[in-house]
Amino acid sequence: MAKPTPDFTRPALAPGILGVIVVLVGLALLEVDAYLFVRFGVCILAVIVAVFAVKAGQWWWLLGLAPVAVLWNPAWIIELHGQGWVAGQYLAALLFLLAGVFIKVPEEGDTARR
Secondary structure (H helix, E strand, C coil): CCCCCCCEECCCHHHHHHHHHHHHHHHHCCCCCCHHHHHHHHHHHHHHHHHHHHHCCCHHHHHHHHHHHHHCCCCCCCCCCCHHHHHHHHHHHHHHHHHHHHCCEECCCCHHHC
16 A cells, blocks of 8 residues: 655655755854855755745745844844853754754645556
């Protein structure tokens, strides 16, 4: 007996997990010049996950993803320091993980093949 295929995909799961990894690696690089590359990665991945959220019709994820994209933006750097910024790193990682798991896009495949 074949397993039933789900009617949705989770396209934000891979960029969400990558976002978690980049943010947590960034914790080790907070006071180093290489943190600029972390900013690029986090900002780009936040925008990618946000696009999948809009495609899924779950726009409320933008309430968390837009500030992440702005605060980690490497073009206009907002200098934040201290324990609040470290806590923000963990919150961003949690946001990436939750968004990756819960953003589901309906399958746009051929329904006749099932």
